[in-house]
Amino acid sequence: MKKSFFSLNAPLKTIKGMDALPVNEVPVPARLIVFMKQHYGKGCIPLVKKGDRVKQGQTIGSTENFAAVDIHAPASGEITDILQLPNPYGGNSTAVIIENDFRDERIERNTDPDYLEREPRELFYKLRRLGVTGINLEPIPLDTIAYPISTESDHKLALEELPPIDRLIITAVDEEPMMASCENSLSYYRDQVPDAVNLMKHLYEVNGTVTIAAPATKYDKATEAAKGTADVQIVSARYPNTLPELMAMKITGREIPASGSPRMAGVVVIPLRTAVHALRAVRDGDPVTKIIVTFAGDAVKPPRLLKATIGTPIREVLHFCDVKESSLARLVLGGPIRGKAQFSLDIPVVKGACAIQVMTHKTITPVAENNCINCGSCVEHCPVNLQPNILSRHMQFFNLDNKIRKQFTACIECGMCGYVCPARRPMLQYMQNAKVALNIPRRGIII
């Protein structure tokens, strides 16, 4: 990213004008790779066998795990193989290969116009069965956001002690720079915003304010789209402020306990895209098989917004956008800060992916265990007031104890320390390694 002359450590900004891009639909490819694990929890068990014919929207994998949702066939066709393949999140998991027959046979949708009269419990169950999740890379079902799993953690907060949900924030802001999918959903799903807001209000039994968080440039559009169902609040579109924890703290003024999710302060943060997916699932019975992703990075100019079918290999997306495979040096699923780098172009689009970043050699910054020069950039940019320079050295020399554990617990893994580090230390990796070494639960999933 180009840096400004006046501040060598300029924090990130989103690219202007990206949200106004038209959404192009990537054609469904001949062969789809559908992973049984596209969420945080355990992978689904395949319900189909090799040689079966499936219709578009048919459930092909299911599980009752606490942070898992069902998987559906994105296209009609024949199951040619079920095997273990390297998952984009790491490790191997079962994948179902579907040979597309291009007949586009769809299973009958189970529509329900009176969805607002159903019990939230019933709706949550339906959402799981229709595969609706959040939008980070290891997404969790919507009910897990409201009722997280209580485990042996620092807080030992019982479920009964959770405060009632009295704030609901629906974000139309992208979590990371070089992403526009969420901002764009304000225009793309314009007509469905009021219904989606009402559904979320009903689902989480909110008896407080419902807020749509939008960047300043989208204020008018958001007010128009909300049609009075929710207040619109302008939030900063600069990177670390767009993370759910920080946004919730800023909008509500409440403090979220370290390593907890916004839910522990009585706030639920739902991306607008997820809310619309949920609406379409409970009203029209549509499972999540297509998602809008931002296709950006310095290998593709200008950036594009694509509607891609889950299971489309990224190679097909590259062909659709006329990007040369040889120019690529790195492929990242997710945002450019917290996304996961992939080793292969055959990796498919997955449910939680909000963006695909393709980068050339020019962008990639090699990192190494260089000495910290103590410049203080990371301390200045840390959104939760930590001292990453000292913490990362604790990890580097494996000097971890209970006193330092407290500070690692507060880290939200935003990656700003690594972004500004002039010595190019793998700061985010140090923080994540320390969390694993100290047995600190991942933020936002488990209380």
Add this chain to the structure above:
Amino acid sequence: MIKPSGLTVGIGPHIHGGNTTSNLIYNQIGALLPAAFAGMYVFGLKSIWVVFWSIASAIFFEYLMLKALKRPAATLLDGHAILTGLLLAMMLPADAPWWIACMGSGIAIVIGKMLFGGMGCYPFNPALVGWIVMLVSYKDIINKFPRPNHEVWGGIAESLPAQTTLEILKRYGVDMAGHYNIIDLFLGYQPGGLGAVAGLAITLGGLYLIIRKIIRWEIPVSFIAGLIAMSGIFWIVSPDRFASPLFHLVSGSTLLCIFFLAPDYSASPNTRWGRIIFGFGCGALAILIRIYGTYPNGSSRFAIMLMCLTIPLLDRIRPHIPGFAKPGKEAAADA
């Protein structure tokens, strides 16, 4: 089905702000160059040899130490050795013998920097360590400064003893020091270190660094505030015994300390309030050393060295981490 495609993998962030260590250091060197040129202009071209020997030996000793400590020699390219050598040369007299420059740089690099573990680990600014060792070892050479070149200026300083303004203030009182015009002092027409006296050039360089956020504004601003506050108290109490705050600000190497020596990366606190207290303490201590100490020449530099001792404590002054109870509340809960 899924085959490697020759892509690189790595952990996020996959994009970077674009800063490098060498970028920061070379910008500081660039910001120092105007002051070095101003010093050469004021003291004559012969002073280039001091700069040369100082930088050359700093690079040589850093290379030796990197070899001895089995570190990659590529670290030399980050330019910190050049910066240390240049900073030391700025503080030396313009006619210092070559071996003073070499020895000072060697001590700065070997004892001040590399033995502590290199950049980022040293507790004191290496250039200051080198200079202070040379000052206490070769007091007569280090403290004997040549007169500025009067052919280009023709100032009134010819009639005054060839000592730094601070020493004149200490020995002969405020009347004698008052012969110096503040503007002359700011422009660099005063006896003193090679580049340390060129106030205008140093200030321009310092402002450049602050505007580009290579150094933070807190230390320079609070340093000046501490200096003015402390000297202002003395000056208001008795203007005929003590010099004015402005005189203190522009004489000797004060400005070099404010913009280049105090805001060193390793040897300064990391948090905002830590930096503000650090700078304020440096300024206030410098004035106290000037008035009550015996080394008026190195007052601000000694003040920085003393304040460096407090850095581990100042680093603990940090803002509240969201998600944890505030310290007061925690104590109340424990009780």
